[in-house]
Amino acid sequence: DKTPAYDFAVDGKHLKDSITDWNISVGSESEVGAVRAGGKTVLITLEHKTSDITATVEATIFEDYATCEWTVYIENTGKDNSPVIEDFYAADCDIETGKADVYCLYGSNNKKNDFAVRKTALSEDATVFNAVAGRNSSWLPYFNVDGDSFGFVTAVGWTGQWYSSFRQIQSGVHFKAKQENFKAYLVSGEKVRSPLISLSFYETGKPAKGYNIYRSYSKDCVVNENIEQRVYQCASGSVDDVRKTLEAINSSGVSEYIDTFWFDAEKWFYKKSTSSWRNSAGDWTARKDWYPNGFGEVADMLKENGIDTMLWFE
Secondary structure, three states, rough: OOOOOOOEEEEOOOOOOOOHHHEEEEEOOOOOOOOOOOOOOEEEEEEEEEOOEEEEEEEEEEHHHHHEEEEEEEEEEOOOOOEEEEEEEEEEEOOOOOOOEEEEEEEOOOOOOOOOEEEOOOOOOOOOEEEEEOOOOEEEEEEEEEOOOEEEEEEEEOOOOEEEEEEEOOOOEEEEEEEOOOOOOOOOOOOEEEEEEEEEEEEOOOOOHHHHHHHHHHHHHHHHHHHHOEEEEEEOOOHHHHHHHHHHHHHHHOOHHHHEEEEEOOOOOOOOOOOOHHHHHOOOOOOOOOOOOOOOHHHHHHHHHOOOOEEEEO
């Protein structure tokens, strides 16, 4: 309709303020699972009348999970550079929850409250959550809004510098989400996308139910489409230590069930054996005393045994 749930500006004019500058068409609803597991999908196409910009919204409803999701794609279909695109909001919408609180999750700052839940009463001043330097150090991009009329859990599907805000309005909550900084023109044939936004709805006063609805949707409709189940063996130590671990799992008969050896932050890249890994982060040089021939020797040894290598670095 005239108030899309997303927004962006082309050549300084916002979609919401210039909806008549666009030709809008709505495709047919797909069969359940044809595009997204468990969901019915529709493509909404917006063609700019005065440029070669085309926006496509892939929107899916998951009726069994009281959930909907959408992603916005913007493409330059012409031969020349496009006008400048900015203020690219994946979500910019009013949700009529009534007066609401938001439950959010701390990120990880190596503190006692890592990943703890915080409840905040919303006000007319926007409550803002965003990543720090592209990391989820301050907040995780999952929010549970519990209103007087109903509640919803929203997830911002972005691993970079995401931004979200919630503001109390008379009818409920004004919700915004985007990649925090975006301002660019597109060359011919270039396409960009927004974060994926999902909304999982629940009865008011039951925020735990909201989380469980979201988890069910994520487990059944999202995770199984993107990753396969893997089994990881936590590993650490020198080449000889890794060889001994490998020999132990081979002799125990469980090697066929282990897909990957995971080398976490501990020690593999220390500048000195006595230094702190935090002081060495960013070095990326494998310890010479443990890996005299480089870390590739470890990865090759594991590969010969049908096991992949995962290496933590920052």
